[in-house]
Amino acid sequence: MRAIVLDGFGGLDVLTYRDIPEPEPLAGHVVIEIKAFGINHAEVHMRRGEWAEAAPVSGIECVGIVKSCLGREFPVGAKVAALMGGLGRTINGSYAQLTSAPVGNVALIEADLPWAELAAIPETYATAWTCLFRNLEIQKGQLLLIRGATSSFGQAALKMAVNAGARVIATTRNPERFGKLQALGAERCEIERPDLSKHIADAKQIDAVLDLVGNSVVLDSLAMLRRGGRSCLAGWLGGLDPIPDFNPLLQMASGVYLTFFGSFVFGTPGFPLADVPLGQIAQDAAAGRLDVKPVRIFGFDEVREAHRLMEANAAGGKMVVVH
Numbered sequence: 001m002r003a004i005v006l007d008g009f010g011g012l013d014v015l016t017y018r019d020i021p022e023p024e025p026l027a028g029h030v031v032i033e034i035k036a037f038g039i040n041h042a043e044v045h046m047r048r049g050e051w052a053e054a055a056p057v058s059g060i061e062c063v064g065i066v067k068s069c070l071g072r073e074f075p076v077g078a079k080v081a082a083l084m085g086g087l088g089r090t091i092n093g094s095y096a097q098l099t100s101a102p103v104g105n106v107a108l109i110e111a112d113l114p115w116a117e118l119a120a121i122p123e124t125y126a127t128a129w130t131c132l133f134r135n136l137e138i139q140k141g142q143l144l145l146i147r148g149a150t151s152s153f154g155q156a157a158l159k160m161a162v163n164a165g166a167r168v169i170a171t172t173r174n175p176e177r178f179g180k181l182q183a184l185g186a187e188r189c190e191i192e193r194p195d196l197s198k199h200i201a202d203a204k205q206i207d208a209v210l211d212l213v214g215n216s217v218v219l220d221s222l223a224m225l226r227r228g229g230r231s232c233l234a235g236w237l238g239g240l241d242p243i244p245d246f247n248p249l250l251q252m253a254s255g256v257y258l259t260f261f262g263s264f265v266f267g268t269p270g271f272p273l274a275d276v277p278l279g280q281i282a283q284d285a286a287a288g289r290l291d292v293k294p295v296r297i298f299g300f301d302e303v304r305e306a307h308r309l310m311e312a313n314a315a316g317g318k319m320v321v322v323h
């Protein structure tokens with residue numbers, strides 16, 4: 001089968017097209033004929049060798065058709081999504097024609113949507129849904145601030161939070177993007193800055209922060225919450241550096257909660273993928289209640305270009321690749 005193999009770590013040219021053997025059917029795994037897959041920062045980090053683990057074939061998510069499933073957990077021919085479970089990290093991932101995913105990281109996704117739209121859902125929407133409705137326990141009427149809201153993750157969270165009745169303040173570094181965020185349902189936009197808590201009118205009134213800028217603003221996110229409010233750290237758009245000279249006694253806001261979510265736990269005990277209503281999200285999209293359309297669709301031969309756009313922050317939303 002055709003696959004994109006990491007030839008060492010580095011720039012775009014380490015993504016090399018090769019013919020490699022098809023995955024063998026394996027107990028506890030599902031062999032999937034991949035129809036489309038999303039592009040993720042994780043894959044850029046893995047390509048550059050910035051993460052602890054990277055499999056030869058990258059790609060942490062896909063949608064496709066079940067080709068074989070020894071344990072019969074999924075019928076052959078079913079439309080499924082797969083994400084995480086070591087895909088692209090410890091086992092070969094989705095930048096290929098076929099992949100073999102652990103059963104616990106596969107979900108039925110039967111909605112009548114084009115493959116490109118289905119491919120925009122698994123990693124982005126599963127993670128955004130979990131952050132909003134598990135870690136942050138967002139309720140109708142609550143005030144949520146999303147930092148890094150123009151990212152594909154941020155946009156997915158914004159749309160689902162608005163659908164759930166939350167009031168959303170969205171941040172971007174670029175005021176020209178305010179209109180887009182407001183069109184997605186944001187009540188207001190703010191310019192993203194490291195000391196936003198000192199400038200935002202709603203400081204100490206915010207119920208929840210979904211923080212996709214990450215380590216560099218963790219403490220600032222906590223500082224803008226009301227007493228009992230929560231911040232969920234789930235993205236690193238501001239860089240992977242640790243918090244310098246962290247001294248909780250001198251730097252942390254009192255009476256607020258910090259929570260973290262990393263999608264690599266999907267499929268592990270305590271974090272079953274079945275917890276996430278992926279099928280319902282796809283149905284909502286098919287029924288027009290949720291717009292999951294990717295902003296860019298690439299062919300299998302164009303993955304380097306997709307990585308280039310992601311590194312340049314020029315995507316403007318979810319990018320997917322279709323076979």
Ligand SMILES: NC(=O)c1ccc[n+]([C@@H]2O[C@H](COP(=O)([O-])OP(=O)(O)OC[C@H]3O[C@@H](n4cnc5c(N)ncnc54)[C@H](OP(=O)(O)O)[C@@H]3O)[C@@H](O)[C@H]2O)c1
Binds near residue numbers: 148237262
């Ligand atoms: N926790 C998890 O399991 C999980 C799952 C998926 C993704 N993630 C993480 O979530 C983040 C978003 O991923 P994505 O794929 O949705 O990203 P993306 O679509 O590529 O996000 C691009 C946007 O990020 C913003 N950005 C770039 N550099 C920034 C900086 N230094 N400070 C603030 N904003 C910056 C830019 O927005 P503006 O120019 O408009 O400001 C840009 O439009 C990434 O860090 C990713 O690793 C985490």
